[in-house]
Amino acid sequence: MKNVKTTITIGGIECYAFHGCMEEEGKIGSRYLVDVQIDKNVEQAVFNDELNDTVDYVVVNKIVNEQMAIRSKLIEHVAGRILKELSRLIPGEKAIEVKITKFNPPVNGNMHHASFTIKEGLN
Template sequence: MGKIILKNIELFGFHGPIPEEKKIGCKYTVNLEIDLDLQTASIKDDLNQTVNYVILFQIIKEEMKIRSNLIETVAKRIIKKIQKIKKIKHIKIRLCKINPPICGVIKKFCVELNE
């Protein structure tokens, strides 16, 4: 087994129930870990035996463009798309909203899903 890890992907989105979030948007970070068998890929040096991290990035980027009230919903959509890739055994995603517009100081708010 092995992992492919994408760390600190920075994207912009318009997620949240607050009207300002829908208009102004926020910066988000995404961390993704996928578990899969990397034995053959590591021996054969063959991209077809693994999962191309560029495809993973594209899935995240596309799903972040679709507005939602909850970042939980966005994270779940990303997982569902990635689960269509047959080689993957487990997915862990952490999606964080940077400087959420609330009455108080909070650097980020995160959700984490595992499937």
Template sequence: MYSFNFAETFTVGKVRIDNIRVYAHHGCLKEETAIGSEYRVDVSVDADLSKASLSDALSDTVDYVHINHIVKQEMEIPSKLLEKVGQRIITRIFDEIDIVNKAKIWVSKINPPIGGDVEKVTIVIKEKRVY
């Protein structure tokens, strides 16, 4: 008869934070950085949630408040490209949250100034931790 041992399992989970709304000053045009615009950031991370599922302790999981804080801090730093902002966010997530194995981020500029009626433009960056 097989006995289930939690110590032998690896619980991969996903934590998503959707629709973080930020007003920031990114863009290649002087007007964009001076006036600023609305942005939306979505984050998804994969992590080993085994310990948290047993301990019920915040210190054993991915703290989405911490991720929200990272996003807001990095969005405050003006950049010409959304790709640069997205990479900074992912780099900090990996640097500051050890249990994250994969991260994917969507950074969207709402109503971009591109000469047409466009709801948003979005860049997507995903990365996997290399051990």
């Protein structure tokens, strides 16, 4: 295969967490959805069927849940921590994108969700 690009998307990691600037958010919490996209050459896994040649979804899910459990005021901060930890644990050249969606943020009026996306790596 020539000029192969491989992307792994781990989407819809559901979390209940306590992020937010308001004191009440730290007590009652909110529903979140986290999506992670990893652009990395895992072509070997296509041919040899070995977990060591790709990105382990279990590891990604664990990192997301660990970081979501640490209270922060801003989802931007949480996304940055997730990105940093994934970058540290996934070897080689890669691009990683993390998107956090917070449902029903406490604002004046109705808002279904607010999202933040951060990406680092290959251009």
